[in-house]
Amino acid sequence: MNNIKKKYIVYIVVATIIVYATVRYFGTVESYILRVTNTLMPFVAGAIMAYIINILMDSYEDLLLKKFHNKKIIRTVSILLSIFTFVLVIGLLLGLIIPQLVKIMFSIMYTNPSDIKKIIESISKNNIVDKIADIMNVDINNIDISGYVTKLIHSVMSSVGNILIGVISGISGFFNTVISVFMAVVFAIYILVDKERIAVQGDKLLRAFLPSKRDTVIDVLSIFNKSFRNYFISQVKEAIILGVLLYIVMLIVRLPYASSIAILVGVTALIPVIGAYAGLFIGALMIITKSFSSMIIFIIVHTIVQQFENNIIYPRVVGSSVGLPGMWVIVAVALGGSLFGIFGVFVAVPVAASLYFILKRETLKRL
Template structure:
């Protein structure tokens, strides 16, 4: 029931998002000082940009992982190579457990054909997921949201430790927003110090 209600609320929000955005902006402008309102709207805009870029990066990362699994399965003549790649790519959108789900589903599919091929696939997909998780994911997702790879891994780990799967999903875009806000603040302080020195 909660899932159905959540879906319905999400659809209503998507259907009237322009009106909700306008109402939210009017509320902020009406109840806050102009300088505070502008700062809050700027932070909201930055968060929106970070979250959008994060989900675009996650989708790109899923495509890359799916392609790697498809190519590797084709090279080693495993059956259902295309389907195994699609499953891996779609499940990559689910942090942490998505890879395990895709590995389990693919292994079960191949187990019906050949136990040795199923075992080989399991080892192959674990190696690909390790490479992808430690090398490709931080660069692709971090590059899309403007967050260095090291901080992507830190945000992912800390967010997961604090809030589980939702923390993994929200941790990276929130860290990217904080990273950009901190960068802006540092630049403003450096400019002030430079102006003070010149005076």
């Protein structure tokens, strides 16, 4: 008993010293934490990349195992095919979207005043706008549309200028970014090659240091893994279907930028809740440079396609793969975004779904 008491006293003293040193030298501790975090970021990115690529790799391995039996060759070929597919998809998306976004930014920056005046006149004389104004009891003739549009363009141009300044300043760190990406890719490959060995090592650590909690830890990890995989696969399927549907409808009604906007909306649809609105806003901004009437048609088309997809296709494709009620999806996305930004928005739903499943299961056990 005395030895146990002495051990706890030592723990308390050490913890007290650590807390005091952290508070006393908070600035130094914070700088070291930031340095360690920045150093580990490529490896964290590599682990995330490996997790996503592993989903593709499992599919390729299942396909190749039907025809070949050499596991080393199958693993090597599956990794190469998975990385090639991952890079190809990212490259195609960036190659199709970025040029269009750059084009729209420059078209806004160099818009002639006469063109702005024509757009304003087309808005004020548009029948749809007149009907909406009549319903809302708004006299559109007394609204200073020109002033509002001018302020909007100035704000957009200033934002574009800030973005360009940020891009120019970011070029100085280009080589550091290249090195970080290279390290992340190499680390991801190491994880994919030795994933079974890593799993065995993790199991040994659990048996050595947490033998009584081993089954619980493995169970929780399997729940999180299943939730993330189901969420990622279902979101990708939903995004592809939404993009294809929007592309077909935009071709039918002859709207401009059909392929670029469809891909953009499909990519932004991967972001839960706010993604669809982001795609709608950027798509409308792209189309308004061609025609205001086309923009109105695009908003209507996008809304109809999205409602059809959400109410008819989404339940069939996604179903109960995540198992999180809609109310908690909104709460999870808002909380994740406020705490961790865009990364938090992406991971909030599967994390919340996993915690919801665990809490629900434990509640049913206790009842």
